[in-house]
Amino acid sequence: MAALLRTENISKAFLFQGRLMPILEEACFAIEKGEFVSILGASGCGKSTFLELLCGISKPDKGHIIYQNQEITGKSGILGYMPQDDLLFPWLTVQENAMLPIKVKNGSVSQAMDRSRELARILGLEKHLHHYPWQLSGGLKQRTAFLRTCMMGSEVLLLDEPFANLDALTRILLQDWLAEISKQLHLTIVLVTHDIDEAIKLSDRMYLMTIAPGRFETIIEKKQFSDKAERRQVKQDILDHLIRGIKEV
Incomplete structure (x- = not known):
């Protein structure tokens, strides 16, 4: 099956104290329609930057982002993006916060209200x-x-550590909720997480990033951990990868 979303040799550097610091280097990634893919890596390897490039908040220095066989490099508002902090406006209700993406695009308020009620029920x-x-x-x-x-309105959602600030029980409950909702709404999800168990539990595939400049070093398929012993081994392999990344900093 052809990839719904893919990147071709994405690179990005930022200016820091007068020097260009490479964050991503020739990162290649692909996700198929309906897949749930997680990205794991040591802190500072470029995971969040990668999501910002995908959603158009920032533009790569080189490389291409392809969605539905169309170039979307540097274009915002095409893919759904949820940052780690909820960024809800405290003076707006749940429904008013939810309707903001449609209002920003000057969409129909009545349709936004109907859609927000429908999704809120789900x-x-x-x-x-x-x-x-x-x-x-x-x-x-x-x-x-x-x-x-x-x-x-996108079928692709980019989630950056969505449960990082929650207590352990709430986190587990929302993981189960997300797994169910993603199937019910036929979503394609890219999840950035530091939680290995979360990634193993939710993902069809996992990408492991190298330390900055980040690139995708390893891809782990769900079929590689079909029983408990394989699951433990995969978890240990990922942990070893993350520890190596920390030691290299």
Whole structure:
């Protein structure tokens, strides 16, 4: 099957104290329609930068981003993006926060209201549409941020450590919720995470990044860990990879 989204030799550097610091170097990535793919790597290897390039917040110095066989390099608003912090506006209700992507595009307010209610029902937020962020638990805030990301209308969602700031129990519950919702809504998901168990639990495939300048060194398929023993071995292999990255810093 052809990739729904792919990158071709993406490179990016930032100016730091008068020097160009390479963050990504010839990073090649691909995801098929309906896949759930995780990206793991040591802190500072360029995982979040890679998502920002995919969604058009930043533009690569070289390389190409291809979506549905069309070049989207440097174009924003095409792929759904959920940063680590929920970035909800405290003076807006759940529904008003969710409708922002459509309002920014000058879309139909009535259609936005209908769509937000429909998605809120699916995401378990129907009873909270008129609540404000300060009235919500951490888990409900993340669901609201996810709702707003879905309202962008893309079948591809880029999630940057969405559960990093949550307690352990809420995190596990939302992992199960995300796995179910991604199938129900037929989403294609790219997840950046530091949690190896989370990646193994949710992913069809996992990409491991080298330390900066980051590039994808290893791809692990779900079929490689079909039983508990294989799962433990895969977890250890990933842990060894991350430790090597830290030691190389």
